Amino acid sequence: MDSGAALNAFAGDSVTVALSGIDILNVHVGDILCDSNNLVPVTSRLKARIALFTPKVPLLAGQECVFHNQSYTESCLIKKLLSQINRNTGEIQKKNPRMLTKNTSGEIELTLQRPVCAELYSASRELGRFMLRDSGTTIAAGVITEILS
Structure with missing residues (x-):
């Protein structure tokens, strides 16, 4: 910390972390430090609820786009459109829709490239x-509802 070495830090503290025993070539943007007893899941498939903004074309299954989370980006594929959801009530309006159009919400399955x-x-909330x-x-904002293996 700015005041010197510390054993722990809390949200909002400005810290510099030194890692020992790790080659700097193995550290990348988007890597996450976590408790070794409570690991952050690593996945390439997930289910999510999204709110679509105003894309140029409707969102379709099989469409490729870019997934942005925190400081990293990853190519992804919309694997399935699971449902169309009412933005105000959260009720399912249609299961397995053919497409999601502008200003709609839905549940989708994503496959990430890596x-x-x-x-x-x-x-x-931050990682989700x-x-x-x-x-x-930017065509949509979303939250992760399920991590698939």
């Missing part, structure tokens, strides 16, 4: 939120 650290929104982008435009 495994990433992810957490359920209910467990960690993400954005989907396509062609440099």
Whole structure:
């Protein structure tokens, strides 16, 4: 910490972390430090609830986009559109919709190109939120509801 060495830090503290026994080439943007007894899940498949903004084209199963979470980005594929959800009430309006259009919400299944650290929104608001982008435009915001193996 700014005042010197410390054994622990709390939210809001400004700290510099020194890692020993780890090659700096193995540390990447998006890597997460966590308690070894309570590891953050690593996955390449997840279910999420999203709120679609105003994409140029409707969201379809099989569409590729970019998954943004915290400081990392990863290519992803919309594997399935599971349901269309009423934005105000959260009730399912349609199961297995053919597409999601602008200003709608839904539940989807995503497949990421590489495994990433992810957490359920209910467990960690910071790690459980993400954005989907396509062609440099943010098309949706979402929260992770289930981590699939």
